[in-house]
Amino acid sequence: xxxxxxxxxxxxxxxxxxxxxxxxxxxxxxxxxxxxxxxxxxxxxxxxxxxxxxxxxxxxxxxxxxxxxxxxxxxxxxxxxxxxxxxxxxxxxxxxxxxxxxxxxxxxxxxxxxxxxxxxxxxxxxxxxxxxxxxxxxxxxxxxxxxxxxxxxxxxxxxxxxxxxxxxxxxxxxxxxxxxxxxxxxxxxxxxxxxxxxxxxxxxxxxxxxxxxxxxxxxxxxxxxxxxxxxxxxxxxxxxxxxxxxxxxxxxxxxxxxxxxxxxxxxxxxxxxxxxxxxxxxxxxxxxxxxxxxxxxxxxxxxxxxxxxxxxxxxxxxxxxxxxxxxxxxxxxxxxxxxxxxxxxxxxxxxxxxxxxxxxxxxxxxxxx
Amino acid sequence: xxxxxxxxxxxxxxxxxxxxxxxxxxxxxxxxxxxxxxxxxxxxxxxxxxxxxxxxxxxxxxxxxxxxxxxxxxxxxxxxxxxxxxxxxxxxxxxxxxxxxxxxxxxxxxxxxxxxxxxxxxxxxxxxxxxxxxxxxxxxxxxxxxxxxxxxxxxxxxxxxxxxxxxxxxxxxxxxxxxxxxxxxxxxxxxxxxxxxxxxxxxxxxxxxxxxxxxxxxxxxxxxxxxxxxxxxxxxxxxxxxxxxxxxxxxxxxxxxxxxxxxxxxxxxxxxxxxxxxxxxxxxxxxxxxxxxxxxxxxxxxxxxxxxxxxxxxxxxxxxxxxxxxxxxxxxxxxxxxxxxxxxxxxxxxxxxxxxxxxxxxxxxxxxx
Numbered sequence: 011x012x013x014x015x016x017x018x019x020x021x022x023x024x025x026x027x028x029x030x031x032x033x034x035x036x037x038x039x040x041x042x043x044x045x046x047x048x049x050x051x052x053x054x055x056x057x058x059x060x061x062x063x064x065x066x067x068x069x070x071x072x073x074x075x076x077x078x079x080x081x082x083x084x085x086x087x088x089x090x091x092x093x094x095x096x097x098x099x100x101x102x103x104x105x106x107x108x109x110x111x112x113x114x115x116x117x118x119x120x121x122x123x124x125x126x127x128x129x130x131x132x133x134x135x136x137x138x139x140x141x142x143x144x145x146x147x148x149x150x151x152x153x154x155x156x157x158x159x160x161x162x163x164x165x166x167x168x169x170x171x172x173x174x175x176x177x178x179x180x181x182x183x184x185x186x187x188x189x190x191x192x193x194x195x196x197x198x199x200x201x202x203x204x205x206x207x208x209x210x211x212x213x214x215x216x217x218x219x220x221x222x223x224x225x226x227x228x229x230x231x232x233x234x235x236x237x238x239x240x241x242x243x244x245x246x247x248x249x250x251x252x253x254x255x256x257x258x259x260x261x262x263x264x265x266x267x268x269x270x271x272x273x274x275x276x277x278x279x280x281x282x283x284x285x286x287x288x289x290x291x292x293x294x295x296x297x298x299x300x301x302x303x304x305x306x307x308x309x310x311x312x313x314x315x316x317x318x319x320x321x322x323x324x325x326x327x328x329x330x331x332x333x334x335x336x337x338x339x340x341x342x343x344x345x346x347x348x349x350x351x352x353x354x355x356x357x358x359x360x361x362x363x364x365x366x367x368x369x370x371x372x373x374x375x376x377x378x379x
Numbered sequence: 380x381x382x383x384x385x386x387x388x389x390x391x392x393x394x395x396x397x398x399x400x401x402x403x404x405x406x407x408x409x410x411x412x413x414x415x416x417x418x419x420x421x422x423x424x425x426x427x428x429x430x431x432x433x434x435x436x437x438x439x440x441x442x443x444x445x446x447x448x449x450x451x452x453x454x455x456x457x458x459x460x461x462x463x464x465x466x467x468x469x470x471x472x473x474x475x476x477x478x479x480x481x482x483x484x485x486x487x488x489x490x491x492x493x494x495x496x497x498x499x500x501x502x503x504x505x506x507x508x509x510x511x512x513x514x515x516x517x518x519x520x521x522x523x524x525x526x527x528x529x530x531x532x533x534x535x536x537x538x539x540x541x542x543x544x545x546x547x548x549x550x551x552x553x554x555x556x557x558x559x560x561x562x563x564x565x566x567x568x569x570x571x572x573x574x575x576x577x578x579x580x581x582x583x584x585x586x587x588x589x590x591x592x593x594x595x596x597x598x599x600x601x602x603x604x605x606x607x608x609x610x611x612x613x614x615x616x617x618x619x620x621x622x623x624x625x626x627x628x629x630x631x632x633x634x635x636x637x638x639x640x641x642x643x644x645x646x647x648x649x650x651x652x653x654x655x656x657x658x659x660x661x662x663x664x665x666x667x668x669x670x671x672x673x674x675x676x677x678x679x680x681x682x683x684x685x686x687x688x689x690x691x692x693x694x695x696x697x698x699x700x701x702x703x704x705x706x707x708x709x710x711x712x713x714x715x716x717x718x719x720x721x722x723x724x725x726x727x728x729x730x731x732x733x734x735x736x737x738x739x740x741x742x743x744x745x746x747x748x
Binding site: 011179239345 | 605
């Protein structure tokens with residue numbers, strides 16, 4: 011699985027693996043892919059520094075990258091307290107009532123919560139970058155639009171390629187205009203924030219829209235067949251996130267959540283605003299149902315919703331309240347039915363890829379291959 | 380593009396083209412694909428007979444098929460009048476108000492309307508089959524569940540393969556249990572009735588679920604690249620519907636609708652219950668917006684919604700009321716940007732397929748191909 015981009019980055023397989031876990035990112039890079047560590051949960055620079063130290067030591071000298079969540083537009087002088095004040099009391103009451111209905115216990119005194127939202131604040135992301143640029147990262151990805159121009163320039167000065175996610179050709183062209191090097195075409199079926207256009211349609215559309223920029227296909231990719239299909243559509247690589255959640259190197263801190271992921275079918279996800287206020291695909295739970303119920307108060311816009319539910323989500327996760335327990339994940343969750351090592355997943359991807367190429371050659375009547 | 384199934388059916392390319400237009404079906408079969416005529420609009424057996432005569436004469440001796448819309452469950456003793464009586468007056472008033480708002484004129488005295496719904500009644504579909512089995516059709520497809528057992532048996536007695544559409548692995552397995560020969564895996568991005576699982580995920584899932592039955596991939600396929608990707612995913616062929624709507628052989632009877640289709644992007648469709656009461660992907664219009672608006676009365680379940688809007692849809696189409704004018708079509712509409720002959724579309728598909736196979740072979744390091 012070699013493309014111009016994978017050769018440029020010096021990796022064996024054009025498989026980019028996004029993960030919040032350093033152990034998974036390191037294993038992806040060691041297996042010949044390109045591990046990308048999600049930084050959103052690191053609100054303290056020292057925590058990120060510790061995990062990047064570990065990742066750098068365990069990536070076997072192979073390249074790796076960092077994914078941040080940084081808004082392109084700066085919101086000046088707005089504090090978390092200002093945003094908190096914009097949340098209606100009725101919505102706060104709905105959170106309390108829903109948690110009470112399921113008997114969800116409180117966090118212990120002084121226990122941290124709410125990293126989901128704070129990691130999205132621009133100053134936090136900039137703090138992450140100050141740390142990350144001391145490491146030999148080869149790629150900086152942004153999950154929320156193009157990064158600000160000075161960040162793009164800073165990355166380019168250090169020879170770091172910049173990638174950004176897009177759910178439409180229009181967004182992809184905006185990234186190109188912002189000087190982005192790689193567009194991640196994130197299809198409807200993907201986990202996390204995603205638009206309505208499916209990978210099969212979106213990938214070639216974005217490839218054409220930003221030519222000659224390289225495009226990574228994301229969404230619905232969890233087997234070697236799907237990798238082959240995505241590369242057939244013109245992508246220079248694939249961007250996989252969900253698939254690693256049930257690897258043995260992942261540390262979800264929740265056996266119940268792992269069980270739910272392993273049991274879920276492709277129809278058990280929902281694209282809901284419950285988590286952040288923007289549509290994000292995740293496991294469908296009684297929590298997402300409550301927010302999507304027309305009888306309820308409905309969700310608030312980003313960033314209010316994320317702030318509103320941050321503590322509740324922490325409590326649900328800590329106490330593993332099964333009916334409410336979820337996570338961002340794509341429709342490919344239906345294929346995640348056993349815990350395997352990252353290397354085993356890679357072996358499966360490469361074997362499946364070769365078989366798929368054999369198959370399409372037979373169909374094309376190219377018997378020599 | 381040769382698979383076991385295309386060889387069994389004696390066609391050059393494993394490309395199945397669904398279309399309501401005999402001229403398009405004939406041209407697809409002549410071009411080396413498999414033309415499938417949609418029968419739903421033929422309420423009078425003689426009309427279907429006339430068009431099948433024409434198709435048989437113009438298919439160049441190549442195989443073709445028929446697509447009906449037949450419910451698996453029989454509803455005994457219910458007439459169209461019974462169903463009409465179940466429609467609330469508030470919904471009827473909403474139709475009148477919406478049409479009045481846009482100044483949509485009445486149909487002329489005695490002018491027919493409402494074929495969309497009547498073609499779905501089982502007795503009409505059975506009348507269509509009585510006609511169709513006199514022709515050398517090689518495939519009978521059903522768009523609404525498995526056909527009734529006696530219809531499957533009747534088809535098999537005549538050596539006719541039976542296909543049925545499925546939006547989930549569960550539905551596909553039900554088709555297999557009902558003795559269906561071919562499952563059409565219809566992804567989220569497809570035009571018409573469709574589920575929520577995208578083609579990239581759905582195709583391999585259904586291939587595995589019904590193995591060894593052959594699967595056709597539908598949804599998001601409008602280029603040779605996409606054909607190659609779908610076949611890579613394990614399909615034995617592709618099922619294309621939307622792509623033919625803007626061919627020169629198609630007869631939409633509406634230059635305005637053709638213009639809208641040619642201008643639409645991949646984001647200009649919506650999966651709405653406005654047309655039939657079940658979610659169907661179609662052009663997003665002010666008509667679908669009105670039905671999907673939480674401030675409106677909302678849609679009725681199938682078959683009430685189809686019956687409710689049948690006359691209105693006829694009026695909108697006849698008078699080409701542009702803001703309201705739509706049609707079922709998939710996200711691939713973004714690729715339909717010029718009127719071309721069916722043969723030109725096929726040439727493009729086969730060229731694009733070969734290029735896509737070249738590309739994936741380069742990525743796989745198989746330089747000999």
